Amino acid sequence: MSNVLTIIGDPLLTYGQKLVALARVAENSVDVLTISQAAQELRQAGVICDLGEGNAPYRPRYTVPDYDLFMRQGSIFLELSPPESLEDAIHNLLILYKQVPSITTFPVYLGNIDILLNPFVEEDEVSYRAIKRFLLHIDRTLTDSFCHANLGPQETVAGRMILRVQRELQAAVPNLTLKYDDSTSQEMALDAVQTALLTAKPSFANNAIFRHDFGGDYAIASCYNGLAIGGGSYTLVRLNLSRLAKLAQDYKMFKDTLLPFAVRHMLSYMDERVRFLVEESSFFASNFLVTEGLLRRDKFTAMFGVVGLAECINALRGNPAGLGDRFGHNAEATALGVEVVAEIERLVGEHTNPYLEATHGKYLLHAQVGIDTDFDCSPGCRIPIGEEPTLYAHIMQSAPFHKFFPSGIGDVFSFDATVKSNPEFVLDILRGAMKNGLRYFSAYSSDSDVVRITGYLVKKSEMEALARGKQVRNSAVTLGKGAAENQGVLHRKLRAQEE
């Protein structure tokens, strides 16, 4: 009860943020999941962590509605006809967004918005202003950085307008990804890079790799999570490899005993979360997104997250002091990292859950980017901030890990502001990275107000406002501030003119 009163009395929370916090307290007031003793102990030790998903899952963590279908059929529940104009299309989408559930209570996927809007767009300022208001509305009402829109891969008039709007609005929401491949025009790619150097978005998804892994179309949702369209992820639980390695006497014990033990109990915990959501919550029986076909249970999967590989590998190698021996700089450390991830892939791949039909009963691996309170683990397989090598070495070290993580992994690079005068520089690096197997690439410039924290965007000015005791609209600002304080995300190695 005191928790409820703390929330009610918190001067830093907006009304909406209080409502969400109170709903979490309510959800957590019941204990309905059957959790094994071992899983519970691993949770308490922070080895496995459900990222505050709550005690009684009543909606999937991430939903990825089929917005194309929505544009074609409208909605009976919302009493909306298919759009006939840009105004209709924008309003229909904005109405639907407010009904799309996720862990954050806001939609984590807004659609491939360029393709959705382009049929209604004219190459004129009237269309431009309408798109600008659309994105302004999103930023001001879907006040959460995990709302994610997609673009591309091909250039469209709408796509170019969306990039121009982002440069003008300088808003943290929505997160934005350009699906990039050989069909993306040079102009569109360059425009996207220039926009990223001004406002930290879009990021770039390797379209060829994602399409291969998903057997066709896919969405990038939340931070950088690849998921099937019309589906989503029931849950995301993560394995903290850094914490697990601390329990190991040596590598043999880690690999032969601890890793299989932790993976097994994490999978059983995830199975239980999935079971409750599918079988006991009414979500898939009655939610209109499901009954109208915008979400299909057979398009769902769930994400097996890993975090802290760098610290894990360093610990297993006796925490070497010299940078040249540490993860990110040492070929043997990279090879051991790949071996550990491959073993996790094998262990997870041996397990089947009948409700994960989108991925043939298998959980998808996800390189989890951490949470605001983490202090002893780097995101996913990333090289720790403060120890980053030069760009070439960094990308080549990271690339071998990307193939293991269809539901998301990515690297973030902070560029010196002078690079803005040569955006082709960043584009060339991006192309090289993708050619060498990088799945997801993010860039921003050191002088931008909007910055990428781990996978999501926050404005520096809003983190400062929050620190001064002001309320801020975006619920992710608190997370960004925590990550800035605990993980030094504002101190990524600055990629200068010469690397």
Next chain:
Amino acid sequence: MQGYCRKIIPFSSVDGPGNRTVIFLQGCNFHCFYCHNPETQPLGGSGQPDADVVSRDHMELVAEVLLYRDFIRGVTLSGGECTVQLPFLMALCQELQNNKIEVFIDTNGHLAHADFRRLCQYVDACMFDIKAMDEAVHLQLTGQSNNLVLQNLRYAIELQKIYEIRTVIVPDLLPNCHTVIEASRLISRDPRIRYKLIKFRPRGVQALLPTMHMPSDDYMVELCTLARSCGVATCLTV
């Protein structure tokens, strides 16, 4: 073939279009009083290069460049003055060209015209310095006449192998307006050539002339406007 190299920068954003690997060769035939990197000048003869300079095989350098191939638009060979080690430079350019790597050279253009013509066969484009258009000023500033520089520059412009021309602006000590006007007349022959006006920065310069100072932003803008009015399509300042 062996040559003296100071360093390799795998990724550079400031040595030509896009991302480029830059190889800095040792030695320079000019001795500009504002030189920011005097350590790149000595190569045998009067002075010995420092310990950072190593002898490298041109095939080995190309092998290193090929590692970065997916990430770069090309290679820029810089210095010092890269043409001082001409046979080595030619071998390097030729081998890069054999591997279909775009080659830019960053040069002061002071070499025999016949040599420059041969070199141009293996070079996609040049980034050329114009220190001064007035011969006497050039002699005073660099220790050399600018006759060869201008002859080679005119030839490269005709070949459409100039990417960029640069002039360092030093207020009071150099006739900057004269240089910009005369250079712009040459540059205007090819609208694709960028003219880059570089602010002199006292930092790192041997204090030969304590009166040297950095040009104001206003002055740089004025010179840029002047260049444009003389027909330069793209003029920028750094």
